[in-house]
Amino acid sequence: MREIGLYIHIPFCKQKCFYCDFCSFSNREKEISEYMDALREEMKSWEEKLKGCKIKSIFIGGGTPSIIPIKEMDKILETIHSNFHINKKLEFSIESNPGTINKDNLNYYLKNNINRLSMGLQAWQNDHLKSLGRIHNKEEFLKNFLLAREIGFENINIDLMFGLPNQTLNQWEETLYNVIQLNPEHISSYSLKIEENTEFYRLYEKGILKLPSEELDRRMYHFAMDYLLDYGYKHYEISNFAKEEKECIHNKIYWNNEEYIGFGLGAHSYFNKNRFSNTMIMEKYINNIHKKLSPCEGKESISRKDEIAETMFLGLRMMRGINIKEFKERFGCTPFKIYSEEILKFKKLGLLSTDDQYIRLTRRGIDLSNQVFVSFLPD
Ligand code: SF4
Structure with missing residues (x-):
């Protein structure tokens, strides 16, 4: 049977981080319930088209999926199970902000087969977390990481960033050292990019954001490559490291140029030789769904030539x-x-x-x- 991945986008966050240009909003929690209803309708509209497909991975990303109340999450999971064929060996990931997880939602995820938890830590030093606009500190992260382990999560990813304003190589080493002590199964490590329409972009334009030099950024990257390898992490993609058999199945769908469907605001899909994406405007997304119209805004047909090119440059992201x-x-x-x-x-x-x-x-x-x-x- 044809195997695909599902991506589900949750565009709500407690606070917008200063570097973030993802499709996410803060202070719009009142819209969660209406959005989740639309999301479920969009998923149901795909039941027929995905009849011949088996879902091998699901990734709930954002935004901050961990701020969604359990009763809303429950309805989403029910919609998934009653509309799609799920592979028995499913990788089911959820992204979380360490400031929004607790015993109740962690217990709920694991009981409902969400078997991979991704935690956005970014840096170990509280002053860096503050200057990134993160809502959590390292103590909160640590407490919740240990709680997730206690509850039974055996597959945890930690997201990190380097090349931060005023960050030294020693601080980056300290971040990696402390994360490795926790022995997570997977580590993602991205270099900070200053994106337009962010608070950091504004500060950068004004000349008041002191970023590490390109040379220091590369030293940080190479340090992580060698250090993580020494501690048993396989460097399997430019920015991703995993313990044996813990490479992220969902992300490998993207890098292997395989098919996936994205549900929700701004979500992207690749299916039947077409790439398409949903509107990023909340009102339009919800209205279209209510009117039984597609929320899709851009659609591109992928020729054989495109597919070959994409397979090359996506595949080269993987170290193999x-x-x-x-x-x-x-x-x-x-x-x-x-x-x-x-x-x-x-x-x-x-x-x-x-x-x-x-x-x-x-x-x-x-x-x-x-x-x-x-x-x-x-x-
Ligand atoms: S929590 Fe994640 S998605 Fe939300 S603003 Fe911060 S970086 Fe962006």
Whole structure:
């Protein structure tokens, strides 16, 4: 049976973090119930189209899914189970803010088969958490991490960020050291990017945000690569590290260029050779659903050429690289046939390496990955 992933977007947060440009809003909790009703209607409208599909992963992301009351979450889970075929070995993740989890919601998640908890810590130092606009401190994170373990979560991801304003290499080491002591199964580690329409962008434009140099940012990244490897974490994607067998199945759907459906505000999908995304305007999303209209705003048909290009640059995000045999099975020829010039050029520059089975980024290639990815985009 055709296997796909489901993504469910929850756009509510207690407070907007200063660096965040995700589709999320603070102080709009009053709209939760109406939004969740619309979300359920959108999911039901896909029942027929997904009849021949089995769900291998579900990811409830945001925003902050952990602020959703249990009674609303219960209705969502009921809708999932009564409308879709779920794989028995389902990976079911939920994103959480350490400031919004407690015994009740953690117990509820685990009892209802939500078996992977993702916790956004970002940094170990409370002054950094404060200057990022996070609502929690490290003590709260620690308490709730231990609570999640006690309740029985055996698959926990911790999200971290480096390259923060005024952050030193020592502080980054301290963050990694303390996180490793907790032995989470998965660690995501992203370099801070200053995005437009954020508080940090405003401060950056005014020249009052002191960011680490590019060189220090790369030192932090390389430090994490080596340090996490020493502690048994496999570096399996540019920004992701996992213990044995704990790589995130859902995210690998994206990097393997497989199919998924996204429900909710601004959610993206890839299905039947089409990429499409929902409106990011709350009122429009809810009104369209009420009127039985699609909330989808942008739709792009993916040609074979697009699919090949996407499979290349998404696949190269993974440290194992592009599996040559799998690529040939999917497209009828090897990547060398289509991209001989590019592959040769980047091999000469030391950004790509190849063997009998894989084409992958080198360590230098990871740092310059955007340069490599762009060259695979169709003209
Ligand atoms: S909690 Fe997450 S989604 Fe919400 S504002 Fe902060 S970074 Fe953005």
